[in-house]
Amino acid sequence: MSKNIVVGISELAVAQxxxxxxxxxxxxxxxxxxxxxxxxxxxxxxxxLPSSKASVRNMDKLKFADTAIPExxxxxxxxxxxRNRLVAKIAGGAKMFAAISTSSIVxxxxxxxxxxxxxxxxxxxxxxxxxxxxxxxxxxxxxxEDGRVRIHxxxxxxxxx
Numbered sequence: 001m002s003k004n005i006v007v008g009i010s011e012l013a014v015a016q017x018x019x020x021x022x023x024x025x026x027x028x029x030x031x032x033x034x035x036x037x038x039x040x041x042x043x044x045x046x047x048x049l050p051s052s053k054a055s056v057r058n059m060d061k062l063k064f065a066d067t068a069i070p071e072x073x074x075x076x077x078x079x080x081x082x083r084n085r086l087v088a089k090i091a092g093g094a095k096m097f098a099a100i101s102t103s104s105i106v107x108x109x110x111x112x113x114x115x116x117x118x119x120x121x122x123x124x125x126x127x128x129x130x131x132x133x134x135x136x137x138x139x140x141x142x143x144x145e146d147g148r149v150r151i152h153x154x155x156x157x158x159x160x161x
Contacts, residue, residue, distance in 0.1 A: 002145075007031075010063040012045040014075045021142040026092035028109035030065065030116045030132070031140040033089045034072055034125065035147040036081035042144040043081075045072045049108070050115030065115035073123060088120050089129040089149045089161070091140045109133065129161045 002018035009029060015021050021044035023031045034043045045068045052064040061067035073083055093113035113132045120127055131138065131151050141150040150160045 007044045007046050009046050010048050010060055010068075012043060012062055012068060012072050012075070014041065014043040014072070014079050015144050016041055016079065017144050019144050021144070022139065024139045026138045026140055027094050027096040028092070028112060030090055030092040030109075030112045031138075032065075032069055032072065032116055032120075033140070033142040033147075033149060034076060034081075034086045035089075035142075035144075036076065036085045037087075037147055038085055039080045039082065040144060041076055041079050041081040042142055042147065043072045043076045044140070044142050045069060047112060047116065050111045065112060065119050069116070069119045069123065073125075083123075083125075086125045087128045087147070088125050089142070089147075090116055090120075090127060091131045091138050091149065091151055093132040094137060095133070095135050096137070131159075131161070 004020050005013050007013045007023040017040045023046045032045045047065045047068050048063045052067045093109040136155050139152040152158045
């Protein structure tokens, strides 16, 4: 029987069949699912900010795209995944503060998506699906059984990819 493993903001988790990884409230944050379909190992990270380089005080490496994604890969390898077989699906990065001017807070979703893509490209992990941008929040469900992602949005409904 499968269980839902909840991944909060600035957290990650690795799971195997038949478990389901879920993260709630992806607004400007980005959820990154990595999957090795041979080993049937999946991982999910919920990043808050694009880069640890701008933060001197808070070095929670799971908070930032540039440090959380490599850590997710490392933990997946410890669970039997092969880095060369990993594929990614990403969601989130919305513009949640449209009423505010064009400050860096407004663009944080875009910056999170750009940083996520950059890190995945550096790691040579292809993105095989994404649902990013727009102006609405999402909940992301990741099925380790086959790598499916289900997105739920209170304002937009549900879809699977």
